[in-house]
Amino acid sequence: MPSLATLDKDGLEAFKEGAERELADFKAQSLSLNMSRGKPSPDQLDLSLGLLDVLDSQSDPGLYLAHTTSDLRNYGMLGGIPQARALMAALMDVDPDHVMVLGNSSLNIMYDTVARELRAWSCAAPKFICPVPGYDRHFGVTEHLGIEMVNVEIGPDGPDMDVVEQLVQNDPDVKGIWCVPKYGNPSGITYSDDTVRRFARLRPAAPDFRIYWDNAYAVHDFSDTPDQLLSLEAECLKADNPDIYFIFASTSKISFASGGIAAIASSPANLAKIESDLSFHNIGPDKLNQLRHVLFFKDLAGIKAHMAKQAELIRPKFASVLATLESELGGLEAAEWSHPNGGYFICFKGLSGTAARTIALCAESGVTLTGAGAPFPYHKDPEDRVIRIAPTYPGLVELKTASEILCTAYKIAAAERLLAL
Numbered sequence: 001m002p003s004l005a006t007l008d009k010d011g012l013e014a015f016k017e018g019a020e021r022e023l024a025d026f027k028a029q030s031l032s033l034n035m036s037r038g039k040p041s042p043d044q045l046d047l048s049l050g051l052l053d054v055l056d057s058q059s060d061p062g063l064y065l066a067h068t069t070s071d072l073r074n075y076g077m078l079g080g081i082p083q084a085r086a087l088m089a090a091l092m093d094v095d096p097d098h099v100m101v102l103g104n105s106s107l108n109i110m111y112d113t114v115a116r117e118l119r120a121w122s123c124a125a126p127k128f129i130c131p132v133p134g135y136d137r138h139f140g141v142t143e144h145l146g147i148e149m150v151n152v153e154i155g156p157d158g159p160d161m162d163v164v165e166q167l168v169q170n171d172p173d174v175k176g177i178w179c180v181p182k183y184g185n186p187s188g189i190t191y192s193d194d195t196v197r198r199f200a201r202l203r204p205a206a207p208d209f210r211i212y213w214d215n216a217y218a219v220h221d222f223s224d225t226p227d228q229l230l231s232l233e234a235e236c237l238k239a240d241n242p243d244i245y246f247i248f249a250s251t252s253k254i255s256f257a258s259g260g261i262a263a264i265a266s267s268p269a270n271l272a273k274i275e276s277d278l279s280f281h282n283i284g285p286d287k288l289n290q291l292r293h294v295l296f297f298k299d300l301a302g303i304k305a306h307m308a309k310q311a312e313l314i315r316p317k318f319a320s321v322l323a324t325l326e327s328e329l330g331g332l333e334a335a336e337w338s339h340p341n342g343g344y345f346i347c348f349k350g351l352s353g354t355a356a357r358t359i360a361l362c363a364e365s366g367v368t369l370t371g372a373g374a375p376f377p378y379h380k381d382p383e384d385r386v387i388r389i390a391p392t393y394p395g396l397v398e399l400k401t402a403s404e405i406l407c408t409a410y411k412i413a414a415a416e417r418l419l420a421l
């Protein structure tokens, strides 16, 4: 395939017309395909069906009492049962005494955490740093709460730390930063050791600045060479910065999405504030679901064994999309895409000014993709070039056709762009 840069006007026209004919053939099939949903497929969820059976009151009538000193069927234990705290602490690479296991959703905990912190801020115009491309729902939380968002680019090692340090250490209105440190949504990037250490050593201008560390994909490896992430908590303690972090995680993409357990980790001082605030809006989490997870997974090794089975289902899907991107767009020298070792997304970057057009052409041809601009604050991709691809949910056949359509649509958008220039 020729590099697009080598084509003259006639060559580009011919290239575009060829792609338009291909797309018309796809359109004629009246397809309805979807690569926008970053959620587990039904066969991934099937792997957790045993969770529904582990609480068996017939064979073990004392189950609800045996595991703690309290009756797990009743109110209480705001921070979760000890075994679930230990399980989530292992997953989050933190001290079990620094963890609270709350409801079914880490996003819910993140929203509450930002809202709680915000009430104590004294400045009129608080800001959050938003590494981009990032998770749209993070940006939704801060936008909804009226917090100004400042973009910082993510590179191969994580956010540009020179810029992060400059902002955090000089501007007292900067109160937080969103981070997805492992297999970022949608970048696929895992922060390097140096990046984690620089986070831990931040000396913010605002004493109430916090790192919002959403380790949603901590155990979601599907490669033989999985990424490794340093423990933020351990590094913060070494750097004598014990209160600077909130770490979040859940089992949404391990057990059941919206039916898992979610946790927050932070210093004892921060947790004490959370606990006193929580006492006003909760009388206790769903401890039976926590017990169910403890009995089903047992420990971190159990979670990893479970995730290895999920990896078998996910790996071929990523391989299929990557193979199509390579065969259709490989030689064009007009796009790049991530090759993640885990997580839920492939991050596609085309020429400037092509993402919205590509996504619209896909929609006309029956393929739904995540909206253009979604991975950016205020839905604004400054260069209009990032497309988030979510391969986990569709079946392999659907995925293959959808990625072919994406590539064909992109060829048209890229040729149009170059012709316009």
Ligand SMILES: Cc1ncc(COP(=O)(O)O)c(C=O)c1O
Pocket: 038, 104, 105, 106, 107, 108, 135, 180, 185, 214, 216, 249, 250, 251, 252, 257, 258, 262
């Ligand atoms: C980075 C990230 N954090 C959090 C979530 C949602 O987690 P939960 O289901 O625990 O609210 C997602 C879901 O896609 C995600 O990608």
